[in-house]
Amino acid sequence: MVYGEWLPEPLSFDHTDHKLIKEQTARYTLLVLLEKLNAKERAVYILKEAFEYSHQEIAETLDISVENSRKLLSRAGKQLQHIKYAPDTSYSTDTQILHQYQEALSEGDITRIEELLMDDIRLSADGGKRIRVIKAVETGKSATASLLAYVQQQFLTGKRFTFHIFSHQPALCFWQGDRVYNCHILDIDDHGLIREIYSIVDPEKLKRVL
Template sequence: MLVLLDTLNTKERAVFLLKEAFDYEHDEIAKILEISVENSRQLLTRAKKKLKLRKPEITTSSAKDRKYLEKYVNAIRKGDVKTLEQMLSDEVQVLADAGNKLQAIAELTSGIENTIKLMTYVYENHQKDLEIKIEEINHQSALLFYRGTTLINCQIFELSPNGKITSIFSVVDPEKLMKI
């Protein structure tokens, strides 16, 4: 849902949700949004194209991905900026979901330098004393941060075909973490 909200503009989001999630007809959507029926159809087509382009290729994480995340964790622990720079794609982005009850340090961060600053800050100030487990969530590599038996943070990683981190989706919303 975060990717959807981040990828589409306001009208595309509205049309997509009304049509795909709530099964509204285009004439109903047109009335609600005060647009033409044709505009509603065009916005839906555009939204689907954007989402298809954004959709990552789903592959199961491998032992190679696990080793890669181990390297990432070691670099974060050491504050090894050079290694992190090599591991992150130029367009890397971090998206945080804290839900309604918590405030995330940043909802969206992008670029290598900003991502390194954010992730090393979060580790030093919030995760340093937590147990870290490497797992697979929704067919993607993930880091799970535990305080005792309580899951505090789940970071899901999207890797490019050339092995660079393109996205980190960080979930800290306690209600969502209970479902993992």
């Protein structure tokens, strides 16, 4: 039994100064979306976008035709929409939104939370095999804000929190003692609105985060 949506383990760069590792690691949102592709679509997309293979090189590597490589990339691109593999390393605006998000949560102010969210916001929660989640997926500004306020009141009030960047995206971690209890990773659009929230409570994924 797995509770909630499967989400990848957060990856922190706090303790690495290896530039290549940072540059070649995709944004967290893209890592989530890559899991929705089939194996060949994912392979073609990564070889093309991350390693800049030509379609001829991809075809030879995967033992497919050049035309098939192009079709697979096209299908993958449609599903991944406008998200590029290359990470955006400009964090100033995102970090400001992250602080506003934390303040709105701590106050349980549903109206203020709603102001930070896109109309079609999507929240996904991953409890792994041990932690039940209130809801695996919630969508829509009003419903998501209400759920966030409820979770804050019931489970997160009084817990210490810290701010981070995981896989090139801002994150808010809540602590219980010396371990991370819950981690919210935010995907923020160009207008400063939150379009995705990834809430990870799976202790197996959180124990190696920091």
